[in-house]
Amino acid sequence: MNPEYPIYIISKGRWDSRLTSKALERMKVPYHIVIEPQEYEYYSNVIDKNKILILPFKNLGQGSIPARNWVWEHSIENGHLKHWIMDDNIDGFYRLNRNVRNIVETGTIFKICEDFTDRYENVPISGLNYRFFMVPTEAHPPYYLNTRVYSCILINNALKHRWRGSYNEDTDLCIRVLKDGYCTILFNAFLQGKAATMTLKGGNTEGLYIDDGRLKMAQSLQAQHPDICTITWKWNRWQHQVDYKVFSKNKLIKKKDIFIKKGVNNYGLTLVSIKDIPFKKFKKEYTELDFFN
DSSP, X not given: OOOSSOEEEEOXXXXXXXXXXXXXXXXXXXXEEEEOGGGHHHHHTTSOGGGEEEOSOOOOSSTTHHHHHHHHHHHHHTTOSEEEEEOSOEEEEEEEETTEEEEOOSTHHHHXXXXXXXXXXXXXXXXXXXXXXXXXXXXXXXXXXXXXXXXXXXXXXXXSOOOOSSSOHHHHHHHHHHHTTOOXXXXXXXXXXXXXXXSSSSTTTTTTSSTTHHHHHHXXXXXXXXXXXXXXXXXXXXXEXXXXXXXTTOOOOBOTTOOOOSXXXXXXXXXXXXXXXXXXXXXXXXXXXXXXX
C-alpha cells in the first residue's frame, strides 16, 4: 500500500548518497526528487529520469526555501490536496512496536499517517519523528501533539502560509500554524532514520551550517518568535528553545463524517525476522546500517 499524496524529496549535491531516494526505492514507494538544473546530469545517471523534477532556478542562496515553495505549488497545480516533503538524508523508516524500532519495507506507514491526519479538520501539518529520539528504555505515546514537525512532513495545500527565511523553516512554519489555533501531529509510532546534520556533503552543510551558522539559526527563529523562543547552549552548540506548552489549548477536532471501526487495524503490516528476508544484499545493508539495534 502506497501513500495517497505525492512525495517530494528536495536534494542538492547528494546524487551519490541520495539516502531518502534509496530508502523509498527499497520500499517501492513512488516519489519525485527535486533538483537544480545544473545537477541534472549527475542525478539522472543514478535515478530514473521520470522521478526527477528540475527547478526553474539555481543557486539562489536561500537554502531550500524556494524549492519547498515551488514543490507546494507543483502539488496544487497537479490537483493534490496535500503533499509530503522530505529531506534527502533519511536512511530508512521504522515502526515503533513495543519500544523496538523495526525497519519498514512498505509505504503503508505513510498511508496510515495520512488516514489518521485526515480524521481531523484542524491538522494541516503532521509527520514522522526521528528514530534516535525514541529511546528504547523510555515509554513513548503514539504521537506528540502541537510541536515542531521536521524532515518528513505531510502538508495540507490549503494552508495560507508558505516557507520563509533561511533557517529553521520547519519550526517557523509549525509555530505559525500553531499560533493560528491549528494542531500539528508528530508520529512516534512511525519514525524516520535521519543522518546527523553536517555529516553528509551537499545540502545546506557547506552553506548555512558552517562557522556561526548554528547561532544565526537560533537568532533568526528568536527574531521571528520572540514571545516563545529563547537561545541556549546545548550539545556543544547554540540551539533555539521553543515553549510549545502555550499551544496546549489547541485541541484536535474530528471531522463529523468520519467513522472509525472498533478494534486494531494494522493495515496488513506483519513483523518479519531479518533472517526471512530473501535478498542477501538487503541483509548486508541492514546489518551494516545497524537498523535493528
